[in-house]
Amino acid sequence: MTTSSRPACEDTRREGGAGAPLPAADDPVLDVSGLSVRFRMRGGRQIAAVTDASFRLRRGECLALVGESGCGKSVLASALLGLLPANAQTAGRAVVGGLDLLAADERTLARTVRGRRVGLVPQSPSAHLTPVRTVRSQLQETVRELTGARGSGLRARAEAAAERAAFPADHLDRYPHQLSGGLAQRAATALALVGDAPLLLADEPTTGLDRDLVDRTVDELRRHADAGHALLMITHDLAAAERIADRVAVMYAGRIVELTDAPAFFGEPGPRHPYARGLLDALPERAFTPIPGMPPELGALPTGCAFAARCGHATTTCETVPALRNGTACHHPQEPTRA
Numbered sequence: 340m341t342t343s344s345r346p347a348c349e350d351t352r353r354e355g356g357a358g359a360p361l362p363a364a365d366d367p368v369l370d371v372s373g374l375s376v377r378f379r380m381r382g383g384r385q386i387a388a389v390t391d392a393s394f395r396l397r398r399g400e401c402l403a404l405v406g407e408s409g410c411g412k413s414v415l416a417s418a419l420l421g422l423l424p425a426n427a428q429t430a431g432r433a434v435v436g437g438l439d440l441l442a443a444d445e446r447t448l449a450r451t452v453r454g455r456r457v458g459l460v461p462q463s464p465s466a467h468l469t470p471v472r473t474v475r476s477q478l479q480e481t482v483r484e485l486t487g488a489r490g491s492g493l494r495a496r497a498e499a500a501a502e503r504a505a506f507p508a509d510h511l512d513r514y515p516h517q518l519s520g521g522l523a524q525r526a527a528t529a530l531a532l533v534g535d536a537p538l539l540l541a542d543e544p545t546t547g548l549d550r551d552l553v554d555r556t557v558d559e560l561r562r563h564a565d566a567g568h569a570l571l572m573i574t575h576d577l578a579a580a581e582r583i584a585d586r587v588a589v590m591y592a593g594r595i596v597e598l599t600d601a602p603a604f605f606g607e608p609g610p611r612h613p614y615a616r617g618l619l620d621a622l623p624e625r626a627f628t629p630i631p632g633m634p635p636e637l638g639a640l641p642t643g644c645a646f647a648a649r650c651g652h653a654t655t656t657c658e659t660v661p662a663l664r665n666g667t668a669c670h671h672p673q674e675p676t677r678a
């Protein structure tokens with residue numbers, strides 16, 4: 340595993356976990372190929388939310404999916420869980436444990452996928468938690484449903500799940516509306532870890548948390564990956580991505596434009612796609628230089644490279660969409676600048 344900046348974590352593999360069996364070390368836990376999502380709108384308009392995404396995730400690996408707001412990260416996660424609205428159409432494949440999640444029916448998704456093969460730390464925890472029940476009650480129900488635990492074991496396992504997500508025991512009997520945004524996020528994280536699913540999707544799991552709690556949450560998710568699970572973390576927070584990720588996928592206007600090892604992305608030689616470079620250069624601790632312009636509307640994408648209008652390196656070649664080659668989808672990939 341390639342980890343330069345994240346802390347070393349103890350092996351927390353749990354024997355006889357509740358989730359679906361973990362695949363052999365070399366088999367991908369998640370194999371996504373050619374995943375596209377279109378939303379049909381009134382008047383025949385289409386929103387191209389995700390286009391031709393392909394990547395694999397192995398046991399013990401964390402892939403951070405980063406990119407500006409609205410580039411399609413959450414839609415990609417929703418597609419994997421079968422949680423897209425009725426006006427969505429999907430293409431491609433997304434295979435977990437031999438099951439194509441895009442082709443699975445709702446009954447299969449509800450009974451064997453959500454929480455069991457694929458866990459979710461949602462983007463809006465307050466909307467995800469049931470408002471009329473305490474955190475303890477929701478945790479115990481999830482533990483009962485996913486592990487079969489009963490009686491006194493149920494209470495202990497619910498408390499252990501809370502502890503793993505750094506949710507304070509003395510807040511377990513509170514209702515969601517009595518929690519801060521950060522505590523609601525930790526309650527949702529605790530619920531997502533209960534099922535011990537081979538694949539965990541974490542959609543902005545650190546939103547609303549202060550830096551210490553970001554680090555604790557990220558480290559807990561990292562331990563989950565180190566215990567042999569695959570983790571897809573969607574985030575705006577590049578510092579959190581650097582702390583946790585083995586690889587980084589950068590999305591722009593619905594496409595993955597850079598897919599590379601995290602140490603190479605954050606360190607040397609750095610990303611090769613001009614947009615990915617721009618994301619890093621925009622960080623206050625780096626050049627603090629914003630990327631000029633705005634991303635295109637996903638309902639009115641240009642025929643060529645979607646970043647060309649904002650890119651200082653664009654030429655007429657960029658009037659065609661570049662394929663992802665050697666980890667970069669760019670006709671003019673940038674080479675490292677040597678000091």
Ligand SMILES: Nc1ncnc2c1ncn2[C@@H]1O[C@H](COP(=O)(O)OP(=O)(O)OP(=O)(O)O)[C@@H](O)[C@H]1O
Binds near residue numbers: 378388409412415
């Ligand atoms: N039901 C829907 N109908 C039409 N368009 C939708 C629908 N759901 C999402 N979209 C569009 O799909 C695009 C991608 O949205 P998505 O939520 O995946 O972005 P994101 O990268 O996760 O952004 P953020 O980081 O702000 O959550 C956006 O343009 C959004 O408006």
